[in-house]
Amino acid sequence: MENPAIQTEHCFSDAARAAVYQAIFSRRDVRGQFLPDPIPDEVLGRVLMAAHHAPSVGFMQPWNFLLVRSREVKQRVHDLFQAANAEAAQLFEGEKREIYSRLKLEGILEAPVNLCITCDRQRTGPVVLGRTHIKTMDLYSTVCAVQNLWLAARAEGLGVGWVSIFDQDKLQDALGIPRDIIPVAYLCLGQVSHFYQKPELENAGWLPRLPVEDLVFYDQWNQGAAPDEPLTDHLRRLQADLRQSGADLK
Amino acid sequence: MENPAIQTEHCFSDAARAAVYQAIFSRRDVRGQFLPDPIPDEVLGRVLMAAHHAPSVGFMQPWNFLLVRSREVKQRVHDLFQAANAEAAQLFEGEKREIYSRLKLEGILEAPVNLCITCDRQRTGPVVLGRTHIKTMDLYSTVCAVQNLWLAARAEGLGVGWVSIFDQDKLQDALGIPRDIIPVAYLCLGQVSHFYQKPELENAGWLPRLPVEDLVFYDQWNQGAAPDEPLTDHLRRLQADLRQSGADLK
Numbered sequence: 019m020e021n022p023a024i025q026t027e028h029c030f031s032d033a034a035r036a037a038v039y040q041a042i043f044s045r046r047d048v049r050g051q052f053l054p055d056p057i058p059d060e061v062l063g064r065v066l067m068a069a070h071h072a073p074s075v076g077f078m079q080p081w082n083f084l085l086v087r088s089r090e091v092k093q094r095v096h097d098l099f100q101a102a103n104a105e106a107a108q109l110f111e112g113e114k115r116e117i118y119s120r121l122k123l124e125g126i127l128e129a130p131v132n133l134c135i136t137c138d139r140q141r142t143g144p145v146v147l148g149r150t151h152i153k154t155m156d157l158y159s160t161v162c163a164v165q166n167l168w169l170a171a172r173a174e175g176l177g178v179g180w181v182s183i184f185d186q187d188k189l190q191d192a193l194g195i196p197r198d199i200i201p202v203a204y205l206c207l208g209q210v211s212h213f214y215q216k217p218e219l220e221n222a223g224w225l226p227r228l229p230v231e232d233l234v235f236y237d238q239w240n241q242g243a244a245p246d247e248p249l250t251d252h253l254r255r256l257q258a259d260l261r262q263s264g265a266d267l268k
Numbered sequence: 269m270e271n272p273a274i275q276t277e278h279c280f281s282d283a284a285r286a287a288v289y290q291a292i293f294s295r296r297d298v299r300g301q302f303l304p305d306p307i308p309d310e311v312l313g314r315v316l317m318a319a320h321h322a323p324s325v326g327f328m329q330p331w332n333f334l335l336v337r338s339r340e341v342k343q344r345v346h347d348l349f350q351a352a353n354a355e356a357a358q359l360f361e362g363e364k365r366e367i368y369s370r371l372k373l374e375g376i377l378e379a380p381v382n383l384c385i386t387c388d389r390q391r392t393g394p395v396v397l398g399r400t401h402i403k404t405m406d407l408y409s410t411v412c413a414v415q416n417l418w419l420a421a422r423a424e425g426l427g428v429g430w431v432s433i434f435d436q437d438k439l440q441d442a443l444g445i446p447r448d449i450i451p452v453a454y455l456c457l458g459q460v461s462h463f464y465q466k467p468e469l470e471n472a473g474w475l476p477r478l479p480v481e482d483l484v485f486y487d488q489w490n491q492g493a494a495p496d497e498p499l500t501d502h503l504r505r506l507q508a509d510l511r512q513s514g515a516d517l518k
Contacts (some may be wrong), residue, residue: 037283
């Protein structure tokens with residue numbers, strides 16, 4: 019007899035598994051391709067549910083979802099972005115500053131919906147299972163919610179862009195967020211004209227994609243693969259496949 | 269003519285979209301259901317590639333993947349968990365302490381592979397595009413890599429458990445991780461006997477799942493939905509569907 023406490027599906031079908039990888043590999047940080055069309059409420063509901071089903075330390079679910087649809091509030095946030103971005107540009111030099119100044123880094127006004135995902139660190143009191151020693155775990159849980167929403171949005175054909183160039187205190191003031199609540203992510207959401215094949219910063223020559231096999235250590239920090247480590251070949255092959263095919267893993 | 273810089277697939281098919289939601293809603297934090305069977309290298313390669321394709325601030329890709337397969341290193345990490353967990357138990361009182369002491373919170377020794385995902389905050393120098401104002405963005409990027417891996421693993425039928433009850437300095441010493449590299453997540457990975465339908469902490473009565481509609485604000489912090497806000501009904505219906513069906517959204 020089936021146990022209702024246990025999931026009936028274990029390993030996904032090949033097609034379902036490929037769909038999950040497709041969302042992961044084809045997700046993009048969208049800045050300049052938002053369309054003005056509204057997001058259907060049903061779709062917005064689904065991506066919020068995806069966020070709410072992220073893992074959370076001690077099951078504390080520390081997140082809130084502050085939807086910004088008001089033109090006036092968006093404008094206020096956009097002004098804050100512009101002030102911070104002017105400061106940011108000064109931190110880069112020479113060619114980097116030129117590239118930086120040409121990059122479009124947000125779609126606050128164009129995206130029909132903005133969404134600030136916050137972390138309420140006191141949601142379930144001061145002592146949280148799993149946060150007793152590493153205090154940032156609740157912030158990390160909130161980021162898991164961001165990533166869930168981002169992948170769900172990609173599957174829905176919705177673009178998401180994470181804007182992080184803000185004075186955090188001023189952003190909180192613009193949204194009325196109390197000081198003890200952390201705005202973890204400010205996102206722009208909307209339908210898009212297209213998704214780029216590669217990340218825009220990779221296309222712009224800002225930085226290259228790192229070879230994954232160089233990032234893997236074995237049993238101790240800085241200990242690379244043994245010469246006969248079979249994982250290295252798999253990683254290289256997957257990387258080559260992905261470079262060739264876009265988002266499909268063979 | 270097709271533009272090779274642009275993705276050809278925009279909105280996913282219904283089946284592919286459902287698969288992404290299935291991964292999101294059926295993902296579990298696994299502690300006690302690991303099987304000793306090895307993880308095929310090809311599968312391990314794919315989930316690491318999924319992690320490596322997370323969004324990262326300024327495309328800095330600050331992560332490393334420290335795979336732990338040595339029994340001796342796992343034992344050292346397990347000892348650290350036990351010491352920290354004994355301290356943690358003392359922080360809960362009464363019934364909570366009793367429940368706490370009965371919970372299995374890690375599968376370090378049983379899982380064939382442990383994986384520490386770290387953040388190298390200096391990877392691309394001190395000034396990072398998008399991290400100029402909010403300094404934690406690189407840590408958040410690393411968490412996105414964790415969540416990508418977790419969802420890919422679920423689609424592969426692999427369990428993942430995030431263990432966070434450690435003295436962080438001692439964990440770094442056990443793995444040889446320098447002080448300026450942050451161990452963001454210590455994960456246990458492996459095939460599992462089964463996935464639970466609900467999070468274990470929900471099953472154990474530790475905390476309930478929060479109603480998602482209470483977590484959504486509109487344009488300003490603490491501003492709830494207008495009485496005629498259509499999103500509220502969608503969220504309630506999705507929540508009821510999900511409670512009934514497990515991981516399928518109608």
